[in-house]
Amino acid sequence: MPLGLIKYGLPGKRRARNPLPSAGRLKPRYDVVIVGAGGHGLAAAYYLARDHGITDVAVLDKGWLGGGNTARNTTIIRSNYLTPEGVRFYDESIRLFRGLSGEFDFNILYSERGHLTLAHTDAALRTMRWRAEVNKHLGVDSEVVDLDGLAQLCPPLNLDRGERFPVLGALHHKPGAIARHDAVAWGYAIAAAQRGVEIHQRTEVTGILTDKGRVTGVATTRGRIACGRVLQAVAGTSPLLAAMAGGRAGGGPRGAGPERPPGGGAGGASPLPIRTVPLQACVTEPLKPFLDPIVVSGSLHVYVSQSARGELVMGGPTDPYELYAQRSTLEFKEGLAAPMLALFPFLAEVRVLRQWAGLADMTPDFSPIMGLTPVRGYYIDAGWGTWGFKATPVCGKRMAETVATGQAPALIEPFALERFAAFRQLGERGAASVGH
Numbered sequence: 001m002p003l004g005l006i007k008y009g010l011p012g013k014r015r016a017r018n019p020l021p022s023a024g025r026l027k028p029r030y031d032v033v034i035v036g037a038g039g040h041g042l043a044a045a046y047y048l049a050r051d052h053g054i055t056d057v058a059v060l061d062k063g064w065l066g067g068g069n070t071a072r073n074t075t076i077i078r079s080n081y082l083t084p085e086g087v088r089f090y091d092e093s094i095r096l097f098r099g100l101s102g103e104f105d106f107n108i109l110y111s112e113r114g115h116l117t118l119a120h121t122d123a124a125l126r127t128m129r130w131r132a133e134v135n136k137h138l139g140v141d142s143e144v145v146d147l148d149g150l151a152q153l154c155p156p157l158n159l160d161r162g163e164r165f166p167v168l169g170a171l172h173h174k175p176g177a178i179a180r181h182d183a184v185a186w187g188y189a190i191a192a193a194q195r196g197v198e199i200h201q202r203t204e205v206t207g208i209l210t211d212k213g214r215v216t217g218v219a220t221t222r223g224r225i226a227c228g229r230v231l232q233a234v235a236g237t238s239p240l241l242a243a244m245a246g247g248r249a250g251g252g253p254r255g256a257g258p259e260r261p262p263g264g265g266a267g268g269a270s271p272l273p274i275r276t277v278p279l280q281a282c283v284t285e286p287l288k289p290f291l292d293p294i295v296v297s298g299s300l301h302v303y304v305s306q307s308a309r310g311e312l313v314m315g316g317p318t319d320p321y322e323l324y325a326q327r328s329t330l331e332f333k334e335g336l337a338a339p340m341l342a343l344f345p346f347l348a349e350v351r352v353l354r355q356w357a358g359l360a361d362m363t364p365d366f367s368p369i370m371g372l373t374p375v376r377g378y379y380i381d382a383g384w385g386t387w388g389f390k391a392t393p394v395c396g397k398r399m400a401e402t403v404a405t406g407q408a409p410a411l412i413e414p415f416a417l418e419r420f421a422a423f424r425q426l427g428e429r430g431a432a433s434v435g436h
């Protein structure tokens with residue numbers, strides 16, 4: 001047992017320690033304001049300070065640190081995407097994830113388990129082969145495995161050929177991993193705050209201030225703040241915030257921004273080609289470790305991994321309607337149970353411990369939106385749908401570079417908002433975790 005733990009345990013009186021330095025008072029002006037203290041906003045703040053020496057930064061959140069989608073996600077990390085742009089991008093994230101615990105001196109429980117995407121049809125197998133070829137070409141470890149291979153990689157999986165949708169094979173992606181989501185958010189928050197970044201919780205941005213096409217500040221529930229640069233990193237509420245930056249000024253092509261978000265938004269119609277839908281997940285009671293790899297079935301619309309605590313973390317497709325409510329439903333659980341039991345019949349008696357929902361901001365091509373906007377000094381990090389946790393380190397690092405230099409680096413340039421106007425979409429639907 002570490003000596004520090006014994007020393008901590010012996011004295012009767014223990015003072016609770018908050019490792020996050022206090023943010024102090026909100027100043028009237030900052031160099032950079034980041035809206036959203038989820039993993040993405042916090043990571044961007046950290047890399048702005050660490051890599052670019054920019055520390056006059058306020059991260060504002062209407063709720064609490066890491067309490068949005070970051071707290072609600074199922075933490076699957078992988079780079080087995082379909083487009084070369086996607087594979088390169090997520091692969092850099094995996095490299096960064098591997099070093100985070102050491103960098104923070106804070107264990108984020110990063111655990112590479114391997115990731116299996118099951119194929120139940122010939123068409124699905126074809127997509128797996130395609131993904132494997134693109135991945136290998138770019139140095140990413142993905143292979144199609146047959147039933148014998150699957151039986152070795154995941155012995156508890158039901159491979160009975162008599163099933164209604166029998167498993168035919170799978171894409172095996174060795175680097176597939178999970179991590180502790182709140183540890184990632186807190187790790188970035190503490191490391192950023194130690195470098196001088198201020199994190200102000202319960203501070204909602206209610207307006208974006210602009211002058212002659214340039215951002216000049218933000219209006220908040222605690223008053224106005226002047227600043228030269230704003231980064232929006234609000235995931236599920238991206239269209240609402242972008243609308244505050246001014247009507248179509250967010251850059252969406254005419255006709256591509258599909259609908260006004262519920263409740264409007266100060267700037268009116270959404271400038272982003274994004275629809276927001278709930279995404280639900282649940283965990284079971286803890287079980288002895290039996291499931292090493294992460295298992296996903298795109299055709300059956302379910303996925304599962306076993307956490308360090310032994311809980312099975314499970315999810316399904318997005319809800320089939322647009323909604324800004326984080327409620328969970330019985331229909332979700334019912335829809336999950338049947339396919340999950342087809343894959344692991346012995347789980348029939350296992351109890352679900354809790355369930356929840358988050359908000360997925362879905363783009364038409366299932367790729368994110370990162371980079372500049374037509375409002376000068378206003379930068380966007382959005383469109384993370386169901387896939388953004390795994391991008392936290394790389395997006396934070398590359399968006400920090402974008403904010404610091406005023407230019408998007410080559411790695412994220414293909415994800416620019418203007419791709420929708422230029423018909424340069426990056427189709428990643430075939431690599432989405434389940435059929436969303």
Ligand code: FAD
Pocket residue numbers: 035036037038039040041060061062063064065066067068069070071072073074075076077203204205206233234235236237241279280281315356357358359360384385386387388389390391
């Ligand atoms: P968030 O963590 O949502 O942070 C945004 C913050 O902005 C919030 O804290 C919010 O309070 C704040 N905010 C919003 N509006 C304002 C405002 N006006 N003023 C101030 N603050 C504001 N991704 C994966 O890669 N792998 C997965 O396995 C995975 N599973 C998922 C499962 C579920 C059930 C859900 C819902 C999502 C999943 N995702 C997954 C997606 C992932 O959770 C998100 O893409 C990611 O967390 C986005 O991080 P973020 O920091 O951008 O956003």
Ligand code: PYC
Pocket residue numbers: 074076077078303315386387388432433434
């Ligand atoms: O991006 O791999 C993923 C994922 C799994 C569940 C939700 N998203």
